[in-house]
Amino acid sequence: MSHVELNHDEQPIRLFKSNFMEFFTHISPIAILVIWIPILAVCFWLGSLHPKSNWTITLVGFLIGLFIWTFSEYILHRYLFHFKPHNDWQERVAFLFHGVHHAQPKVKTRLVMPPAVSIPLAALFYGIFYIVFEMILSAGHWMYPAFTGFLTGYLIYDLIHYATHHFPMRKGIWKQLKRLHMQHHYKYPDQLFGVSSPVWDYVFSTLPREK
Numbered sequence: 509m510s511h512v513e514l515n516h517d518e519q520p521i522r523l524f525k526s527n528f529m530e531f532f533t534h535i536s537p538i539a540i541l542v543i544w545i546p547i548l549a550v551c552f553w554l555g556s557l558h559p560k561s562n563w564t565i566t567l568v569g570f571l572i573g574l575f576i577w578t579f580s581e582y583i584l585h586r587y588l589f590h591f592k593p594h595n596d597w598q599e600r601v602a603f604l605f606h607g608v609h610h611a612q613p614k615v616k617t618r619l620v621m622p623p624a625v626s627i628p629l630a631a632l633f634y635g636i637f638y639i640v641f642e643m644i645l646s647a648g649h650w651m652y653p654a655f656t657g658f659l660t661g662y663l664i665y666d667l668i669h670y671a672t673h674h675f676p677m678r679k680g681i682w683k684q685l686k687r688l689h690m691q692h693h694y695k696y697p698d699q700l701f702g703v704s705s706p707v708w709d710y711v712f713s714t715l716p717r718e719k
Contacts, residue, residue, distance in 0.1 A: 520615045521608055532624045533608075534617035537670045543623055544663050547630075548656055555652030566653045573657020580633070580658070581665050582708035585701040613693050619673055620666040633658065665704040672703070691716065 524530045555561055555569070589606035593599040603611075605625075609618055621629075634655060641651035668685060671677060677686040685703070692700035699714045700706070709715045 520618060521612055523604060523608060532622055535620055535622045536617060537620050537667055540620050540623075540626075540663065540666055544659065548659055548663070551652050551656040551659065555649075555656060558649040558652070560649035561653075565649055569650045569653025570657035570660070572650075573654035573659075574661045575657075576654065577658045577661025577665070578702070578705050579708060581661070581704060582701050582712070584629075585703065586714070590698065590701070610693065610697065613673060616670075616674060619670045621662075626662070626666075630659065630662070661704070668704045 520534070522530060523533050552566075555566060591598075591602060593602045609615075612618065637651055637655045637658070641654065642648045669689070671682075672686045672689040675686075677683055684706075688700050688706055688709075689703055696716045699716050700709055701714055702709045706715070
């Protein structure tokens with residue numbers, strides 16, 4: 509994304525001629541709470557219905573899911589959102605997918621992931637969780653607790669991402685998260701891919717050398 513020209517205008521760049529299509533490129537953080545909290549509740553409930561379910565499995569599975577999310581967040585941001593286009597068509601797709609956010613990082617309605625992207629991704633990961641936990645590990649009682657933790661991690665990521673752009677975050681870990689993400693936008697667009705946690709930037713050496 510180092511080639512994307514910054515546009516500090518808070519008037520959003522129009523992405524589609526169609527008003528219908530354009531509508532789905534904007535979303536508020538309140539909307540994602542309205543969409544995802546009921547889904548989280550249903551996943552938690554479905555997990556509790558399993559005959560082998562108990563509070564230990566629920567808690568440990570949830571934490572496993574959170575951990576899996578932090579890794580997925582890093583991989584998605586680094587390799588999907590920042591994939592290197594090789595032709596004009598890929599350039600347009602890259603801009604629609606994430607480049608527009610780097611071009612206009614202050615536009616409030618393009619800071620959290622729109623459902624047109626997040627719901628298909630969630631469905632894909634649900635399928636992966638099902639294959640791994642149900643079919644490979646024969647541990648279906650772990651699937652919903654882990655998937656609930658995974659989705660919670662996503663929700664935390666989206667809210668932290670919004671906050672880094674529009675809240676002061678002047679203390680403690682919050683200050684650090686904001687500083688690192690602003691550096692990703694304005695100084696090191698090909699580094700610092702962790703938003704809710706810098707752990708994987710340490711692991712994969714994508715922290716800038718300059719402190």
